[in-house]
Amino acid sequence: MTYLFEYTILDDNIKVEYTFSTVTDGIKVIDMWVDDKPHDVNWMSPEGNKALMARLENDMTDRMCGTGEYSSEIDLDRDMPGFEGTMETLNGITV
Numbered sequence: 001m002t003y004l005f006e007y008t009i010l011d012d013n014i015k016v017e018y019t020f021s022t023v024t025d026g027i028k029v030i031d032m033w034v035d036d037k038p039h040d041v042n043w044m045s046p047e048g049n050k051a052l053m054a055r056l057e058n059d060m061t062d063r064m065c066g067t068g069e070y071s072s073e074i075d076l077d078r079d080m081p082g083f084e085g086t087m088e089t090l091n092g093i094t095v
Helices: 046-065 086-091
Strands: 003-009 012-021 026-034 037-039
Touching: 003 046, 012 046, 026 046
Parallel strands: none
Antiparallel strands: 003 012, 012 026, 026 037
């Protein structure tokens, strides 16, 4: 799953698509755009890169802990299976 983080610095609109890697146990930037033009984190200064990664770390923490204001893509009524009738079905099984 990837996440989109957007922010504005000076007059530039920055969008960063990122994910969390379980292999390296860290955040990976998938794509980045500045004012709708492709950008690469390798083009950033070390200080800028460090600031971006701190922003992404905070964004991911907010998403995982539910402290941010994000809409969930999951509709629990639609996406989670119900358990109606489960006990009746299990009671009917004989071994």
